[in-house]
Amino acid sequence: MSKNGTAESNGHGEVGSFKVKVGLAQMLKGGVIMDVVTPEQAQIAEEAGAVAVMALERVPADIRVQGGVARMSDPGMIKEIIQSVSIPVMAKARIGHFVEAQILEAIGVDYIDESEVLTPADEEHHIYKHPFKVPFVCGCRNLGEALRRIGEGAAMIRTKGEAGTGDVVEAVRHARAVLGEIRHLQLMPDEELMAYAKNIGAPYALVRETKELGRLPVVNFAAGGIATPADAALMMQIGVDGVFVGSGIFKSGDPAQRAKAIVQATTHYNNPEILAKVSENLGEPMVGINVSSLDEKEQLAVRGW
């Protein structure tokens, strides 16, 4: 981590710039990022065509069942996963826990997920992400939350959904919220942008940039509840750049087969014949929880400010 966020050189060129942070996310587009808890699972994910793995001790479905405080995973376990695959490895830090983030940067993870799936360490402030050389991905439920995270330095956004449920309804709600607000913003006359930025609690400059681009200034994946190839293709057709699949793969009956099918569905998301074919004979999906049966305090997506 550089002290002040200014450029650092590694002898070849400038490292840790926003461009190279966003650049890695651009390389992950059209791909599937899979939660794994062991090196063996990481290799299954890589073999199935995952673009990256998220190394963690417990998948969200287990965190939900077991309860307690969910923290950053053991760095030793994350390093084993790093050594077991050639694709990028991500890991989660608690919201606001910048020391967990420093540790993850020190062991060489490729992306940090400042994640609502873990128990928040700070109920007012997220990590100030700009000074880190490692890029961050953060969750959001709407445009304001996305742009606040980008303002703090997030180089990639994922809509939150509701992790560990296998119910795609919240992933759809959050993706539609972000994309719908961007469409609304594009029609807005410039004189209304300041009041809009104030209302959604977003930095004005990023509101302007989003309007001009017609999309978020960084890559936007969907997460939280994706369990089938059809779920992944649904999110892609709604307009996200790629998908995270957490509990959906390794909590299912045949993880290798399901992982492969979700990868194919994310590439061929607009081809119903291929989607039909890859959806055949996948065995049992993860056992789901209806999000509507959860109390608000049981929902992970409400964490984040």
Place this chain on the structure above:
Amino acid sequence: MKIGVLALQGAFIEHIKMLRGLGVEAVEVRLLQDLQDLDGLIIPGGESTTIGKLAVMYDLMEPLRQFAAEKAMWGTCAGMIFMAKEIGNGSAGRDQPLLGIMDIEVERNAFGRQVDSFETGLNVAVFHNGNGSPFPAVFIRAPRLVAAKGKARVIATLDDGTAVAAQQGKWLVTSFHPELTHDARFHQYFLQLVAGSDR
């Protein structure tokens, strides 16, 4: 002129936007039939293992080799790995499908992990005989060229001599990502190779 961009995974939209900005027709290629009528193909950055596995699953390996035998092809980053004949020692050693077209040996993640990804200005000899402004090169968990063999020749190196771009006839490879910049010189250079391959 019609250029395809392999759209199995990765930063294909950035290439398509760059090509359309140059007034060229550009299309996404996911299946065999998408290769028809193309004058050239770009294999974008992404994860080379993912792109390779999807190309195998959808029976694209042999058609892509046949395409390259006649037409221009350009691989950026993952695309460079995919086009190489050899992956050198030091790359994580599991099997990954390669087109094996170009006489080059590459090393994956040759500069380290994401915290080592970097930007730098690159002098490229083929632009204005090397007298143009440096090309803004973005390296993301990038591979390097270990060796260019046979008719492949290195066309750009870092200050320390590390080879990062090569050409072999109408085939081009770059370790870095011109599609992430606003500098269209590499895309224009590729279009010249495409035009040459029409003759």
